[in-house]
Amino acid sequence: MKETIITVRNLSKKFGDFIANDDLSFDVYKGEIFGFLGANGAGKTTAMRVLCGLSKPTSGDINIAGFDVYSQTELIKTNIGYMSQKFSLYEDLTIDENISFYGGIYKLSNKEIKEKKELLINKLQLNAVRKKLVRELPLGWRQKLAFSVAIFHEPKIVFLDEPTGGVDPITRRQFWDMIYEESDKGLTVFVTTHYMDEAEYCNRVSIMVDGKIAALDTPVNLMQTYNAKNMDEVFLKIVRFS
Amino acid sequence: MNIFKGFVIKEFIHIFRDYRTMVILFGIPLVQLLLFGFVIKSEIKDADIAIYDQAKDNHSKRITNKLLSSGYFRLDKDLDNYDGIHQAFREGKVKLVIIFEQNFSEKLEKTGNANVQILADASEPNTANLLVSYSNAILSSYIKDLNSTSKMPYNIITEIRMEYNPELKSVYMFVPGIMALLLMLISAMMTSISITKEKEMGTMEVLLASPIKPFVITAGKVVPYIFLSIINVLIILSISYYVFDVPIKGSLFLLVSVCILFILTALSLGILISTVTNSQQVAMMISLVALMLPSILLSGFIFPIENMPIVLQYLCQLMPPRWFIEIIRNIMLKGVSFSFIWKETCVLFIMMIVFNLLSIKKFKIRLE
Amino acid sequence: MQSGKSIIIENISKHYGSVKALENINFSVDNGEMFGLIGPDGAGKTSLIRILTSLLLPTSGNAIVNGYDIVKDYKKIRKTIGYMPGKFSLYYDLTVEENLNFFATVFGTTIKENYDLIKDIYSQIEPFKDRQAGKLSGGMKQKLALSCAMIHKPDVLFLDEPTTGVDAVSRKEFWLMLKKIKNKGITIFVSTPYMDEAELCDRVALIQDGTILTVDTPVNVVKSFDNPLYSIYSDNIYYLLKDLRALSATKSVFAFGQSVHITFNNGTNIEDVNKYLKDTGHSNSNTKIITPCIEDCFMQLMSVKS
Structure with a gap:
C-alpha cells in the first residue's frame, strides 16, 4: 500500500473573523508529486505555512513526516526543505557560500558539506561559476540551484512555492526533470504553480477555492470528471463555478 | 494648479x-x-562647590551655611588661597567657587556693601549659569531677611566670572x-x-x-x-x-x-x-x-x-x-x-x- | 500618424555595463493592434518597455511612439501613453477611489470625464472604492492599476507583465478586459512570460536573451514550425522522457502536461518509435501528430539560436 507522509485532518486557520483555511483534510503519499493549486487569496500560502511548521493551525490534526505540527515543529523543519520563487538564495553570496551556508543551517558536518557540495556543483555543471555571486546567474540556473539547495540536507518532503515563475520554457522543463528524478528516488514534492501544464506533471492535484479544497484527484481523473481537455479548463470550471 | x-x-x-x-x-x-x-533643570542637585572664605566671620559663615543647606550645593573644598581655585576647577569636580572678601561682616555692617565673587566653570554653560543664579538667589534672600530686621539697607555686591567660557551661553x-x-x-x-x-x-x-x-x-x-x-x-x-x-x-x-x-x-x-x-x-x-x-x-x-x-x-x-x-x-x-x-x-x-x-x-x- | 504605425523600433540596443540587455531590436506595431512581447524573465522585456515609455535611454538606436521620438519628444510621449509597470504601482495607503482620482488629476482630467472608457473594469471594483488599495486582492489591484493607467484615455497602453503572479482565472478575465480596451481603438503593447497568452494577441514578438526570435501573428509563428510534431502519452512521463532521449532518432523532446512533444530526425519511421516504446515497457503509450503551440515554437527557436 501507499505510505502516507503528510496527514491533514480538519485543518482550520482563522485570522480573527477571517477563515483562511476551512476544514481541510487530505493525505500526501511518499514519493508523490502533489500539486497544490488555487486562485490568488484562496488560502494556499496559509496552508503551506502550517504544513511547514511556520504557523500553528487554529484547529485540526496535522502530521508531517511522522511529526505533529503543534509539538514537534523543530523536527518537522529538519525533515523538510522549502523553496519559493521570491526568496531562496542570498544574492550577495557566491554559489559556494550559499551551499555551505544552507548545509550549516541543517547541521551537516563540514566534511559532509564539502563532499556533497562537489557532487552538486558537478551535477549542475556550475564549476566554472561557483565563485560568482548568485545575482549574476541567469534566473533559470538560480532556480535549479535553489531547488538543489532546498534538498541538500536530504529532507523527506520538499515544499516548492511557485518555483518556476518567469523561467523560460526549456529551463522550466529542466527544472521539472530534476523534480521527477528526486521523486523517483523517493522524495515527496509539494508544489504550487500558476502554470496549468505543470499541474499536469503532478501525480495528484488539489484545487483550493475560498479556503476549502474544491477538488483533489489525478489530473486525468479531474479532466474526465469536469469534462475538460486540459487542466486549464478544469481549473477555470472549478474556480468560476464553485 | x-x-x-x-x-x-x-x-x-x-x-x-x-x-x-x-x-x-x-x-x-x-x-x-x-x-x-x-x-537640564534637574541636573542641579548637590553640585560640588569650593569656598574661599577670607573673612571667616559671622555673615560669611551664616551665608555658607545657607548655601550648603539649600540642597543645591555640597562643599568639596575649603580653600585658603587663590592658587587653589584653578587647581580645584581643573580637577573637574568643583563647578563653582565662592569667595568672600576679607572683613566681610565688618564691611557689610559699616558701609552696607560687601563683595562676594562667584566663579563658575562655564565649560558646561547651562550648569554654570544655573549654579550662579541659584547662589545669587540664596545671597539675595539672605540680604532680604537681614534687611527685614534692620533699619539700614544692606547690599552684597556679587562679581560673577565665568571661567573657561567667558562668552557665556544662556x-x-x-x-x-x-x-x-x-x-x-x-x-x-x-x-x-x-x-x-x-x-x-x-x-x-x-x-x-x-x-x-x-x-x-x-x-x-x-x-x-x-x-x-x-x-x-x-x-x-x-x-x-x-x-x-x-x-x-x-x-x-x-x-x-x-x-x-x-x-x-x-x-x-x-x-x-x-x-x-x-x-x-x-x-x-x-x-x-x-x-x-x-x-x-x-x-x-x-x-x-x-x-x-x-x-x-x-x-x-x-x-x-x-x-x-x-x-x-x-x-x-x-x-x-x-x-x-x-x-x-x-x-x-x-x-x-x-x-x-x-x-x-x-x-x-x-x-x- | 501618417504611417499607420503606433510604435517603430529601429536598432535599439541597451547595455548595462558589460551586460547586454537588448541587442539590435527592430520591429513596429500598427495602430490599434494588440501586440504581445513574449519571453521569460531576464529576456529584456522590461528594458524595452521602459525605453518606449521614455523612462530609459537606449544605448543606441531609436524609436518612435505615436509619432514622437522617445528621446527628444519625451514630454509629448508622456502625455499620450498609459503605463502599468510590473509591480502594481498604486498608493497602498490611499483608497481605490483616491488612487483613481489622483491619477486622473495627474493627467489633468477627472474620473467623470473618462468614466465610459474604464467603466467595464472599474465597475467591478467600485463596490470597494473606500477600501485602501493595499488591502485589495491581487486581481483587484490589477484592475485598479489598469483603470489608473487608462484614466486619461491614452493612445497607446504599455503593460509590463500585468498577469505575472496572477492565477489562471484572473488572467483570463484580464485578457478579456484588454480585448475590450483594444476594441475602443487603443493600441496595446503588453509583455508576458506566459506563452499561452500569445494566442490572444494580434501579433507577437518572441524575445530571449535580449534578442528577438521572431515577430509575426501567432498563426504564422506556429506555421513556421518546420518539423512534424508528435505528442506521445504514457503512464510515466519521467521514464518516457528518459527513454525517448536515449533514442537516436529524437531531435527534440519536451514534457507537455500529461504527454511529451517530440520531433524526429528526417526519415524516421514512426512505427519504429512505437515499437521501441512497447519494448521499453510503455505498454499503453499513444502517439499522435499535433499542431504545435507557441511554446513549442519558442523552444524550437531558442534551440536554433543556441
Whole structure:
C-alpha cells in the first residue's frame, strides 16, 4: 500500500473573523508529486505555512513526516526543505557560500558539506561559476540551484512555492526533470504553480477555492470528471463555478 | 494648479493615515523638548562647590551655611588661597567657587556693601549659569531677611566670572538648539523618505511616465511638511515659553519667519538626499548620520564652537543649524531686530538656494 | 500618424555595463493592434518597455511612439501613453477611489470625464472604492492599476507583465478586459512570460536573451514550425522522457502536461518509435501528430539560436 507522509485532518486557520483555511483534510503519499493549486487569496500560502511548521493551525490534526505540527515543529523543519520563487538564495553570496551556508543551517558536518557540495556543483555543471555571486546567474540556473539547495540536507518532503515563475520554457522543463528524478528516488514534492501544464506533471492535484479544497484527484481523473481537455479548463470550471 | 492641489491632498492623506509619521512628526519633538528641558533643570542637585572664605566671620559663615543647606550645593573644598581655585576647577569636580572678601561682616555692617565673587566653570554653560543664579538667589534672600530686621539697607555686591567660557551661553540655549535639531531632522528626513518611498513602491515610475512636472512632484511633497513643521515650531515655542519660562524678547513674527526659512532649508536638503538614493533605508541613514549628528555636535548647540580645533570651526560654518541657532538665540533671548541678524539670515537663504539648485540639477527625468 | 504605425523600433540596443540587455531590436506595431512581447524573465522585456515609455535611454538606436521620438519628444510621449509597470504601482495607503482620482488629476482630467472608457473594469471594483488599495486582492489591484493607467484615455497602453503572479482565472478575465480596451481603438503593447497568452494577441514578438526570435501573428509563428510534431502519452512521463532521449532518432523532446512533444530526425519511421516504446515497457503509450503551440515554437527557436 501507499505510505502516507503528510496527514491533514480538519485543518482550520482563522485570522480573527477571517477563515483562511476551512476544514481541510487530505493525505500526501511518499514519493508523490502533489500539486497544490488555487486562485490568488484562496488560502494556499496559509496552508503551506502550517504544513511547514511556520504557523500553528487554529484547529485540526496535522502530521508531517511522522511529526505533529503543534509539538514537534523543530523536527518537522529538519525533515523538510522549502523553496519559493521570491526568496531562496542570498544574492550577495557566491554559489559556494550559499551551499555551505544552507548545509550549516541543517547541521551537516563540514566534511559532509564539502563532499556533497562537489557532487552538486558537478551535477549542475556550475564549476566554472561557483565563485560568482548568485545575482549574476541567469534566473533559470538560480532556480535549479535553489531547488538543489532546498534538498541538500536530504529532507523527506520538499515544499516548492511557485518555483518556476518567469523561467523560460526549456529551463522550466529542466527544472521539472530534476523534480521527477528526486521523486523517483523517493522524495515527496509539494508544489504550487500558476502554470496549468505543470499541474499536469503532478501525480495528484488539489484545487483550493475560498479556503476549502474544491477538488483533489489525478489530473486525468479531474479532466474526465469536469469534462475538460486540459487542466486549464478544469481549473477555470472549478474556480468560476464553485 | 489643479494637478498641484491634487498632489498636495494626496501627500496629506499619506501623512495622516500613517500613525508612525504622525508620531515622528509630533511625538518626538514633544518628548525631546521635555526630556532636554527637565534633564537640564534637574541636573542641579548637590553640585560640588569650593569656598574661599577670607573673612571667616559671622555673615560669611551664616551665608555658607545657607548655601550648603539649600540642597543645591555640597562643599568639596575649603580653600585658603587663590592658587587653589584653578587647581580645584581643573580637577573637574568643583563647578563653582565662592569667595568672600576679607572683613566681610565688618564691611557689610559699616558701609552696607560687601563683595562676594562667584566663579563658575562655564565649560558646561547651562550648569554654570544655573549654579550662579541659584547662589545669587540664596545671597539675595539672605540680604532680604537681614534687611527685614534692620533699619539700614544692606547690599552684597556679587562679581560673577565665568571661567573657561567667558562668552557665556544662556541656560535657554537648549531651546534654539533643539528647535534646530528637530526641524532639521524631521523636515529633511520626512521629505527624503516620502520621495524615496515612491521610488521603492514603483509609483515614481508611473509619475515619471506621466506629464506631471518634476517640480510639481517635489513641491507637492514639500508643502505639507512646511505646514506641519510650522505647527511644530509653534508647539516648541509654547512649551518653552509656558513650561520652561524661556523668554521670547524679540518679535514673534520675525522669529517664525526665520523658522520658516530654516524649514525650507532643511526641506531642500531632504530633497537633495532623495535625489542621490533610491531606498528609504539609505535616506533615513543619511538624514540621521549626516544631519542629526552635525546638528548636535557642530552647531554650537552643546559644544561651544570657540573651543573647537580650527578645522572644525570652519566646518561648523557650513552647518545650517549653526546659523539658525545664532539667529534664534538673538531674537528670543536678546530681543534684537532684523538689522542685527540679516547676515546670518542671508547665509541660510543662500544655503537653501544652493541645495535647491543642486537638487534641480540632480533630479532625474528618467529612471537612470 | 501618417504611417499607420503606433510604435517603430529601429536598432535599439541597451547595455548595462558589460551586460547586454537588448541587442539590435527592430520591429513596429500598427495602430490599434494588440501586440504581445513574449519571453521569460531576464529576456529584456522590461528594458524595452521602459525605453518606449521614455523612462530609459537606449544605448543606441531609436524609436518612435505615436509619432514622437522617445528621446527628444519625451514630454509629448508622456502625455499620450498609459503605463502599468510590473509591480502594481498604486498608493497602498490611499483608497481605490483616491488612487483613481489622483491619477486622473495627474493627467489633468477627472474620473467623470473618462468614466465610459474604464467603466467595464472599474465597475467591478467600485463596490470597494473606500477600501485602501493595499488591502485589495491581487486581481483587484490589477484592475485598479489598469483603470489608473487608462484614466486619461491614452493612445497607446504599455503593460509590463500585468498577469505575472496572477492565477489562471484572473488572467483570463484580464485578457478579456484588454480585448475590450483594444476594441475602443487603443493600441496595446503588453509583455508576458506566459506563452499561452500569445494566442490572444494580434501579433507577437518572441524575445530571449535580449534578442528577438521572431515577430509575426501567432498563426504564422506556429506555421513556421518546420518539423512534424508528435505528442506521445504514457503512464510515466519521467521514464518516457528518459527513454525517448536515449533514442537516436529524437531531435527534440519536451514534457507537455500529461504527454511529451517530440520531433524526429528526417526519415524516421514512426512505427519504429512505437515499437521501441512497447519494448521499453510503455505498454499503453499513444502517439499522435499535433499542431504545435507557441511554446513549442519558442523552444524550437531558442534551440536554433543556441
